[in-house]
Structures are given as C-alpha cells and as structure tokens.
Amino acid sequence: MQDKPQTFETPPMVDLDKAAWLTRLADVAEEHGHFQPLGKHHLAAFVDAGATLLVSFETLQGIRALSERAQPLGWDCVRTLGWSSLTLISEGDTWFRDRNVYGYFDRLIDDGFFDEFDTIVFYGAGPCGYAAAAFSVAAPGARVVAIQPQATLDPRVTEWDDRFTEMRRISFTDRYGYAPDMIDAADRAFVLYDPEVTLDAMHAALFTRPNVTKFRMRFMGSAIQSDLIEMNHLVALLDRAANGTLDTTSFARLMRDRRDHPPYLRSLLAAIDRQDRPWLATMLCRNVLARRNDAPRFARRLKQLEREAQDGNFAIPPARL
Incomplete structure (x- = not known):
C-alpha cells in the first residue's frame, strides 16, 4: 500500500464542548478505523489510510488548544501525507502511566497490528514525548521524534527535576518505564530541546544512545512544539523522519525559518x-x-x-x- 493524500473529510471541531468533541472523535475513528477508551483518563483513536503509521501521544487539552481544527496531529498527516494515524490521548498530563494503556499496546503487539505498516513514527512532546519514546518498544524498527521529553520521573534518577513533584508517587519503574532504554529497539530516534532550558537539557542527556540524534534548538524556549506548529514545520519534520532524510543538515535548513519567527x-x-x-x-x-x-x-x-x-x-x- 502506498501513501498518498487522502480525501479525509472531517469538519473542524473547534466549537464543540468536551462531550460533543469526544463523540465526534469517536465517530470519525470508528468510521475509518477504531476507537477505544482506555480507562478513565486515556483513549485511542485509529484512522486507517496508508502504509506509514504515525503513533502520536497528545493531551485532550493540547489538541483543542494547538490545532486550528481542534483535531489530532495525526489527522493532518492523513490529509496531507496519506498516512495512517493512531492517536493516544490523555486527560491532562499523565505520562500515559496507566495499566490500561500498557494492555492496549500488548493487544496491538499480539494482534500483529504494527506488522501491517511499512514505516512507523512515534511522536510526542513533553510528557507525551516521554510516552512516544517509552512505547516505541512495541514496534521495533520504528522511528521516534520526541520534543523536550522527560526520561523518567523516578526521583531516584531525576530528583533534580522539581517541575512535576506530584508525579513522584507514580511508578516509572514497571513496564514501558525508563524511556531511554525503550528506544534501544528503534531504528532512529530524534530528541529536540533547547539547551538553555536546563532541566530539559538534563533529561536529553539521559537519551544519549548510538541511535539517537539530538537537535539543540537554542533560544527556542520551552514551547518548541507550538513554535513548530506555528512555523508549519511539524508535519514536514515528521515526514523527513519517516522517509529517512532527517539529519543535522536537513534539520538546520528547515529551522532557518526561525529567523522570521x-x-x-x-x-x-x-x-x-x-x-x-x-x-x-x-x-x-x-x-x-x-x-x-x-x-x-x-x-x-x-x-x-x-x-x-x-x-x-x-x-x-x-x-x-
């Protein structure tokens, strides 16, 4: 199956309240693939379209705030690139540390779901970047794009990060736990961060692996995902990661546009x-x-x-x- 832009008619969802938004999301996903609640705080929405799969981790609040259509990032990739989209959505920042999410990925593995695609890209930013790296182990050979990811919030490893102290009671040592270890099976992983943001840089250092390329985006601050969306470069970045052309040179060329940002x-x-x-x-x-x-x-x-x-x-x- 070849990827090609899809006729994916999905009216904008910006004017819907939360209940109506979730209903619309479920209707679209069930029409084109599948929709599944994963406990109280997570859900999965799959759109089957092409041979390349984007597995994106997003928050409900982030989708509705960052997308002009109030729709998952993967749906933009369906429309413009002809990819398939599997979106894992959380209610707030949970780092997707939930047994219901673990079980969902276990079922996908058992069903051979990931074997159906030629290329797979895992993507997320911040807590969702952690999840993209951590769950990429479910699809060996995948590519990973993680923006400002945390490596873990286990206080025995990252006690220096005082931004998320409320998460210290949550286990980051059981399944799909330490994100830098989980990317060992990835074909390539790309970590984007601003070295001037000290805590982000410290987490990025923990991702040092032979298959990891780090892109240091100095002076871009702590909202890199939003900046990439505003510059219309996020989908292009993911496309390069998927087709194997993302490297230091191509990334630098893409980021020259920051001079007008x-x-x-x-x-x-x-x-x-x-x-x-x-x-x-x-x-x-x-x-x-x-x-x-x-x-x-x-x-x-x-x-x-x-x-x-x-x-x-x-x-x-x-x-x-």
Whole structure:
C-alpha cells in the first residue's frame, strides 16, 4: 500500500464542548478505523489510510488548544501525507502511566497490528514525548521524534527535576518505564530541546544512545512544539523522519525559518540583553527591522540602544552593519 493524500473529510471541531468533541472523535475513528477508551483518563483513536503509521501521544487539552481544527496531529498527516494515524490521548498530563494503556499496546503487539505498516513514527512532546519514546518498544524498527521529553520521573534518577513533584508517587519503574532504554529497539530516534532550558537539557542527556540524534534548538524556549506548529514545520519534520532524510543538515535548513519567527527573535534579543551585549543587540534589531515591518518591540529597543550610544554608554556599530 502506498501513501498518498487522502480525501479525509472531517469538519473542524473547534466549537464543540468536551462531550460533543469526544463523540465526534469517536465517530470519525470508528468510521475509518477504531476507537477505544482506555480507562478513565486515556483513549485511542485509529484512522486507517496508508502504509506509514504515525503513533502520536497528545493531551485532550493540547489538541483543542494547538490545532486550528481542534483535531489530532495525526489527522493532518492523513490529509496531507496519506498516512495512517493512531492517536493516544490523555486527560491532562499523565505520562500515559496507566495499566490500561500498557494492555492496549500488548493487544496491538499480539494482534500483529504494527506488522501491517511499512514505516512507523512515534511522536510526542513533553510528557507525551516521554510516552512516544517509552512505547516505541512495541514496534521495533520504528522511528521516534520526541520534543523536550522527560526520561523518567523516578526521583531516584531525576530528583533534580522539581517541575512535576506530584508525579513522584507514580511508578516509572514497571513496564514501558525508563524511556531511554525503550528506544534501544528503534531504528532512529530524534530528541529536540533547547539547551538553555536546563532541566530539559538534563533529561536529553539521559537519551544519549548510538541511535539517537539530538537537535539543540537554542533560544527556542520551552514551547518548541507550538513554535513548530506555528512555523508549519511539524508535519514536514515528521515526514523527513519517516522517509529517512532527517539529519543535522536537513534539520538546520528547515529551522532557518526561525529567523522570521517572532517568538524566537524575541527570545534571542532577551538572551543578548541578559549577556549585556548592546552592540550585538543593535545589529539584531537592525537586521529584524530591515526584513520585517511588524516588529515594534525591536524598533523600541533600537531607539533605546541608540539613545544609550549617544549618551556614551557604548559605541554603536556602523549603520552598514
């Protein structure tokens, strides 16, 4: 079976309340594949379309906030790439540490579900990135794309991470537990993070494996998934991971667009200001304003820098720079 864009008619779900949204999700999944609740806090929705399968882990709240259509990321891949989509959805951040989820993957393995696909990509961000890595062991040879994943929240390993202390009573040592070990069977795994976000970088260090490529996205902050969606690059990133063309060079080319992405530019300016480098800040402001007409923050900052230079606080760079 070849992947090709599908006629996947799914009206936007943005105006639905939670109950109606879940009903619509279930109806679409049952029409095109299957839908299954997994206990009180998780569910699975499968759309059968192509020979490539995206297994995405998402939260209900994230789907409704990040998607313009209030639909799972995998459905975009069905429409644009002709892939199949298996979406695991949680109510809030659970890291998918639930025996009902374990059992669901056990059944998929027993049924030979993953054997039906030529290429499989596991994807998630943050707690969902942890899950993508952890459950990828169910499909040896899969590719994994994990954005800012946690390796584990077992306090004996990551007691330094104080962001999720409420999860320390949850077991990360039983089945599908330590995510870096679970990706050993993956063909390739890609971990995206900002090294300036210290705790994310510390988790990323635990994913050091021969089959892991790390993409350091400096100054992108703690919402990399949202930035990739806003730049319309997330699906392209997954496509490259699936077809084997994702590497340091292709990723760098894709990320050149961040030079026109306002959140990145603001983060970069803030970092330069923290380093007290007014010359470099002046050059950045001039560069942004030469390319963009909608950058009032950079215009204000440039005027401030020019006033400071006139007061003798520093030598302003020549205008041609």
